Amino acid sequence: MTRVVKLTRQGLIEAGLRLLDEVGLDGLTVRRLAAEFDVKSPALYWHFRTKQELLDGMADAIVTAPGMGPPRQGESWQDWLLRRARAYRDSLLAHRDGARIVVQSTTRSPETLKALDSELAAMVNLGFTPAQALRTIGAITVYVNGFVLQEQTGVSGAPPDLTSTPTLAEALQARGTHTDLFNYGLRALIGGVIPDVN
Numbered sequence: 001m002t003r004v005v006k007l008t009r010q011g012l013i014e015a016g017l018r019l020l021d022e023v024g025l026d027g028l029t030v031r032r033l034a035a036e037f038d039v040k041s042p043a044l045y046w047h048f049r050t051k052q053e054l055l056d057g058m059a060d061a062i063v064t065a066p067g068m069g070p071p072r073q074g075e076s077w078q079d080w081l082l083r084r085a086r087a088y089r090d091s092l093l094a095h096r097d098g099a100r101i102v103v104q105s106t107t108r109s110p111e112t113l114k115a116l117d118s119e120l121a122a123m124v125n126l127g128f129t130p131a132q133a134l135r136t137i138g139a140i141t142v143y144v145n146g147f148v149l150q151e152q153t154g155v156s157g158a159p160p161d162l163t164s165t166p167t168l169a170e171a172l173q174a175r176g177t178h179t180d181l182f183n184y185g186l187r188a189l190i191g192g193v194i195p196d197v198n
Contacts, residue, residue, distance in 0.1 A: 008047065011037075015036045015037070016057075017095060019033055025096075026097075030054070033054075058101055059104075059105035060109045062094075063091070063108070063112060064111075065091040068119060069115060071126075078190055078193075081136070081190050082187070089144050089148055092145070092148040092152075093148060093151070093152070098148065099145055100149065100152070103145050116137070119137065123195075129196045139189065140189060143185065
């Protein structure tokens with residue numbers, strides 16, 4: 001059954017994300033994507049000059065999927081950063097190799113940069129300097145990217161013999177799920193943020 005998809009910039013991004021889920025980043029090729037539209041590869045270059053530009057568009061879609069913007073009315077900046085980071089992690093995990101495609105992307109759209117600017121402006125209104133606001137969001141973004149990258153690419157195998165390391169064995173047994181570990185690190189990171197109120 002042939003898929004009916006419009007050959008537009010947005011249609012290519014959406015089809016690219018679907019194909020990413022099926023074959024992963026390593027299997028995603030322009031030729032394979034063109035086949036989704038029943039066209040030859042050069043037809044795609046009317047919308048994206050290079051494969052990297054297409055991947056950047058896909059990454060931008062993943063980054064913006066959770067929604068961007070300042071804190072909600074009455075929401076503290078700490079709660080907002082927690083909510084924002086958790087939603088971003090969910091968006092990365094929603095796609096196979098989601099973290100890889102975002103980490104390897106090279107640019108963001110003007111719309112995404114404007115949304116980020118509105119977030120930074122809100123943080124400035126809450127007592128952050130522009131630089132500190134950017135460093136805070138940047139540090140959290142790098143933490144989420146790295147955490148999900150490890151989740152999505154981690155190799156699982158037979159557990160090691162921990163009989164000679166009882167403290168480590170106890171710690172590993174009690175550390176909880178990936179989400180528990182993620183939230184612990186996220187709270188520790190946000191807890192160390194102090195706005196420059198001077």
